[in-house]
Amino acid sequence: MREFSRRHPVWAGVVALAVLILLYLIFAIWPEWLSDAIGSKKIFLNALFNGITLGGLYFLVASGFTLIFGLMRNVNLAHGSLYLLGGYIGFFVADWTGFWLLAFPVSFIIVGLLGVLMQIFVFRRMEGQDLRQTLVTIGISIVVADLMLWGFGGDFYNISPPSWLSGPMETNLITSQRVRNSGEVVTTYLKYPMVRIVIFAASVAIGVAMWLVLNRTRIGMLVRAGVDDRDMLSATGARIQLVFVGVFFFGAGLAGLAGVVGATFQSAAPGEDVRFLLASLVVVIVGGMGSIPGAALGALLIGLAEQFGSVYFPTYAVVLTFLIMVVVLAFRPQGLLGR
Amino acid sequence: MKRSLKTGASVIALSLVAGAAMAGGHDGPLKVGVLATLEGTYTALGEDGVRGIRTALAQAGDVAGGREIELIIQSTDTSPDSAVRGARKLVEQDGVDIVLGPLSGSEGIAIRDYSKTQPGVTFINGISGAMETTYVEPSENFFRFNTDGAQWSAGLGDYIYNEKGYETIATVGEDYSFVYTQVFGLVTEFCAAGGEVTERLWVPLGTKDFGSIIAALPDDVDAIYVGLGGGDAVNFLNQYQQAGGDANLIGGSIMVDGTVLNSKGDAKNALIGTPSSGPQADTWDDPGWQEYVKAYQDTFPPEERFPSPSLLATGYYNATSAMLQCMDTVGGDLTDGQVGFRDCLTNLTLDAPNGTITLDGNRQAIGTNFVSEVVEDDNGNLVTQLVAMKENVNQTLGIDPDAFAAIGLPSRDTPACQSSY
Secondary structure, three states: OOOHHHHHHHHHHHHHHHOOOOOOOOHHOHHHHHHHHHOEEEEEEHHHHHHHHHHHHHHHHHHHHHHHHHHHHOOOOOHHHHHHHHHHHHHHHHHHHHHHHHHHHHHHHHHHHHHHHHHHHHHHHHHHOHHHHHHHHHHHHHHHHHHHHHHHOOOOOOOOOOOOOOEEEEEEEEEEEEEEEOOOEEEEEEEEEEEHHHHHHHHHHHHHHHHHHHHHHHHHHHHHHHHHOHHHHHOOOHHHHHHHHHHHHHHHHHHHHHHHHHHHHEEOOOOHHHHHHHHHHHHHHHOOOOOOHHHHHHHHHHHHHHHHHHHHHHHHHHHHHHHHHHHHHHOOOOOOOOO | OOHHHHHHHHHHHHHHHHHHHHHHHOOOEEEEEEEOOOOOHHHHHHHHHHHHHHHHHHOOEEEEEEEEEEEEEEOOOOHHHHHHHHHHHHHOOOOEEEEEEOOOOHHHHHHHHHHHHHOOOOOEEEEEEEEEEHHHHOOOOEEEEOOOOHOOOOOOOHHHHHOOOOOOEEEEEEOOHHHHHHHHHHHHHHHHHHEEEEEEEEEEEOOOOOOOHHHOOOOOOOOOEEOOHHHHHHHHHHHHHHHOOOEEEOOOOOOOOOOHHEOOHHHHHHOOOOEEEOOOOOOOOOOOHHHHHHHHHOOOOOOOOOOOOOOHHHHHHHHHHHHHHHHHHOOOOOOOHHHHHHHHHOOEEEEEEEEEEOOOOOOOOEEEEEEEEEOOOOOOOOEEEEEEEEEEEOOOOOOHHHHHHHOOOOOOOOOOOOOOO
């Protein structure tokens, strides 16, 4: 950090100013002219937090995608189908057993195993042929989407979170304060959906755990070495195929996990697969293909852009995410944190 | 030798049969193309629309005017270009005589324009409900036997102002022609009754995360009108409950419909008690309606249908019924540019399960509208219960045609909220 500020004093100043403004916007009680200019603080805070929590969901989907790409150079375009399948599995597990939490491990394992099967029976057969692998994943995604439509129908599946998670939570952030004629001061605090906070916390925990495993363990070392130079790693005698299978299991499992999250605070239905595939593509292109911190940054940016866009300029909200992608591709084609 | 002789004979026999069928002209099977949204946000809606067609065909034994019906179903995804692509495939590749569909508002406008380039084919609208489809530059061969989105709002503005006592409302809806039309119908009636619409929020069709929209909903109004459909509606309700929303809701026609009321999960429970309006009310006790519900239930096993037909099924059912009746009238004869068939459609008085339907000069339906509230029935299903009815609703909503034209076409902020139009 000190290094950065010494090398780029202007940029460091701009970042510090932005952080200060953001902190002011979050904690201060807004003066009237500010509310008049950009709408109430409640709307702003909600857009901010929703953007961050939505980013958490995008991160879960995109991190598996970027991990698989980073190691195997396999652009898995069936990733969205894995996400949706995870959502459906989660719904039925939660519905039959009544335990919402159980949906997560079950989805993770089943979808992860499916990923392993894909790796062993499909991708291993065409190793090193990137384009062929990518085309095959498109085929798989179309077939799986139709199979799911056949099996689950076009209905909307929505997992109900347990009662301790449903409903809003009071926070300490003040959204507005007004003085009534009697002199009494009425303070309104921000209410925020409990389930979104929990989901965000969980995705942060998963992100941190992933970073620790990648940077502090032997397995992580193998994976990182494989990302840098696959051939050299296998020449040292590491069982590279086993690493591939493990990473595919984990990456696909994460998509399944994200599916349960998505079905809880949105819903699982045909078409969601493509939407999340597109979202994770944009996220990893912005963040940098193959980089986990990049996926986190990209997911945050895209989530915030979607939410702020939907409130402040709804007409162009759809374009905004792609605008970010275009700008990144124009000025930093390898992605913000890509190498 | 003997075997090849036999084969030769059967080939000749087969080709003779085929030849006879070809020679008969209008005796061969009738090719009917269907456009329905079987992918994307409105998948569940399109599926039920197709059930409506199958219900009508099952009642007729799959025969129209003595000709067997060959159904070709083409999926669309609510976008106008997917509808035109689907229609082109049906007309130019499969060579269908009649197209039933489409389902979604903006698709309807695109198909109206396409129909003008295909004068040899008759288009009967499925259930798309944008006003412009028949109101602006109508097409000679495009018939719509369902009332449009504004007609579906008839009676609602009056009901929520006078019966529910809502004086100010805000609206949130999907940003496309059908919901503009719905809000058009609501605003003209509600504002004429004395109410005020303070704000109109629009979200893109296919929005999944409504968190920020929900936060932006005004809290100083009596009720909020929600015009969303399919997956968008389910997501909104889910997130609305999670955010602790407790405002009074008013539902758009496809918001408070079987497709949403039967979704899996608890999200739909936020709708109990919500007033809405549309071309049907699930629990109407009219014998014709009950008979239709029974036919729908008998045609499909319980796990492959909704407990009772959605308005999408009813729309496609009525379109199919109109087609069947007129095919019988002309005896299956579609020669001479389908002129007899179209005359029959134009002058048809359709005795539909949801009330009598006739067409106006633009081939647009005049029909009955139903105001209803959501209740839980004895089996724990959510259904709409009739609270008021309005008969003979025409496309100009009873407003003088010139005054109606002066309001302008439905859009994000048309019509303005005025006390008279």
